[in-house]
Amino acid sequence: MILDRLSREIEALVFASDSPLTISELCELTGSGEDSVEQALQRIEVSFSEQQHALNIVEVAGGYRLATEEEFGPVLSQLFEGQKPGKLSRAALETLAVVAYSQPCTRTAIDSVRGVNCDSAIRTLLERDMIRISGRRETPGRPLLYSTTSVFLEYFGLADIDHLPRVEEITELLGMSSSELEERDLFGGAPQEPDPGE
Amino acid sequence: MSAEAAASRPPVSCRILLDSFEGPLDLLLYLIRRDELDITEIPVSHVADQYLKYIRDAKNLNINVASEYLVMAATLTSIKSRSLLPTHRYGDEDPEDPVAELRRQLILYRAFREIARELQQSEDTWRDIYISRGERERWSDDRMEVEPGQATLLDLLRALESLSEESDETLPGQTIQRRQLTITECIDSLERAILPGRSVSFRTVLGRNPSRNLVISYFVTLLELMKRGWIACRQAYPFAEITLERTERWTLDS
Numbered sequence: 001m002i003l004d005r006l007s008r009e010i011e012a013l014v015f016a017s018d019s020p021l022t023i024s025e026l027c028e029l030t031g032s033g034e035d036s037v038e039q040a041l042q043r044i045e046v047s048f049s050e051q052q053h054a055l056n057i058v059e060v061a062g063g064y065r066l067a068t069e070e071e072f073g074p075v076l077s078q079l080f081e082g083q084k085p086g087k088l089s090r091a092a093l094e095t096l097a098v099v100a101y102s103q104p105c106t107r108t109a110i111d112s113v114r115g116v117n118c119d120s121a122i123r124t125l126l127e128r129d130m131i132r133i134s135g136r137r138e139t140p141g142r143p144l145l146y147s148t149t150s151v152f153l154e155y156f157g158l159a160d161i162d163h164l165p166r167v168e169e170i171t172e173l174l175g176m177s178s179s180e181l182e183e184r185d186l187f188g189g190a191p192q193e194p195d196p197g198e
Numbered sequence: 199m200s201a202e203a204a205a206s207r208p209p210v211s212c213r214i215l216l217d218s219f220e221g222p223l224d225l226l227l228y229l230i231r232r233d234e235l236d237i238t239e240i241p242v243s244h245v246a247d248q249y250l251k252y253i254r255d256a257k258n259l260n261i262n263v264a265s266e267y268l269v270m271a272a273t274l275t276s277i278k279s280r281s282l283l284p285t286h287r288y289g290d291e292d293p294e295d296p297v298a299e300l301r302r303q304l305i306l307y308r309a310f311r312e313i314a315r316e317l318q319q320s321e322d323t324w325r326d327i328y329i330s331r332g333e334r335e336r337w338s339d340d341r342m343e344v345e346p347g348q349a350t351l352l353d354l355l356r357a358l359e360s361l362s363e364e365s366d367e368t369l370p371g372q373t374i375q376r377r378q379l380t381i382t383e384c385i386d387s388l389e390r391a392i393l394p395g396r397s398v399s400f401r402t403v404l405g406r407n408p409s410r411n412l413v414i415s416y417f418v419t420l421l422e423l424m425k426r427g428w429i430a431c432r433q434a435y436p437f438a439e440i441t442l443e444r445t446e447r448w449t450l451d452s
Contacts, residue, residue: 014330015330015332016332018332058327058329065330067328067329068327070327072326088318088321090220090318091220093317094220097313097314098310101310113306114220114310115223115266115270116221117266154329157323157327165316166313170313
């Protein structure tokens with residue numbers, strides 16, 4: 001397949017950009033409509049795989065990037081021997097999962113879901129830029145709030161935070177429990193039906 | 199391995215057994231799955247027994263790790279004991295159900311544990327994928343302007359770290375010596391200050407503008423001398439001037 005001008009422009013932009021480019025940024029930079037940009041992106045993808053290139057265009061951390069194919073991992077890792085940080089521990093992964101689905105959230109919230117103290121896992125994740133301190137909750141003690149970063153999205157190849165695995169199921173689970181808890185707090189243990197008369 | 203070596207080997211501690219778990223909830227889920235129980239209808243009494251047995255084998259628990267496991271042990275024991283007692287219901291009041299709360303915790307934790315596993319799979323895949331970083335190094339000023347309030351503590355620590363890596367110079371240092379005043383020295387000077395047959399006020403002994411250190415040293419010395427019975431102290435009322443006088447024992451003992 002011979003690529004058209006727009007596809008090649010997009011390819012060049014994605015190659016040179018230091019951050020992932022979104023569809024709307026690509027529209028603006030190329031002066032084209034959303035539909036044609038999306039179609040052009042598809043054509044690039046097809047062209048890469050047809051010609052068996054080691055690269056492809058991927059959507060990650062909110063935009064498009066050029067990335068190598070997974071199978072070249074072993075050969076490429078030689079370039080970065082001793083520089084790549086180790087894999088995340090189970091504690092860190094679990095902590096990260098809790099932060100990702102319930103952000104912004106406090107340390108206490110993470111601790112209570114995992115049933116253990118998560119201090120060291122949080123520290124590791126902060127050091128590796130997977131999470132950041134995104135504010136304070138305006139409750140007594142003003143505890144710190146944690147959120148995930150774009151490094152997190154890129155590390156796990158997630159297009160954006162809505163593309164987390166089974167996001168609806170988990171959000172429902174979280175919502176259910178929190179409403180239960182809320183009712184328990186408000187009414188001292190007896191969940192009450194909302195008064196339809198109000 | 200010889201029988202002797204096997205005997206001298208420390209018993210397998212539960213710490214090792216617990217190390218493979220990410221906390222009490224993880225251990226509970228393991229026990230529930232091992233005994234093929236239904237998470238929605240946990241026979242608490244059975245699970246509590248299994249859990250406590252597991253914890254009881256722990257001889258060398260790290261206290262930080264242990265506390266979390268022990269809290270769960272206490273919760274389970276409390277739930278079990280409550281289930282053995284007859285329940286009284288007052289009116290239609292619905293008491294807080296600790297089993298339901300535990301079940302909720304387990305279901306929630308199990309969900310996140312699965313998510314963590316999925317994340318781990320993505321990690322495995324994406325560690326082998328290399329993404330082009332663009333031309334930042336060449337054309338962008340890496341020393342990006344930081345808006346006030348944007349830099350985090352971690353940023354500052356990193357900046358400090360890179361700074362200390364750059365400079366080989368060590369910071370200029372100065373050694374400060376602490377002047378020590380011993381009780382013996384104080385006794386010596388008190389011997390000169392309190393003459394036999396005369397009384398002296400504590401304030402006079404200290405001199406003008408005494409340092410806090412000096413006041414404390416001399417006061418401790420006074421206590422020591424009183425214990426030995428070498429001096430007599432008089433004070434009219436609290437916080438009033440203290441008058442010091444030698445006793446005969448000072449001369450006799452020393």
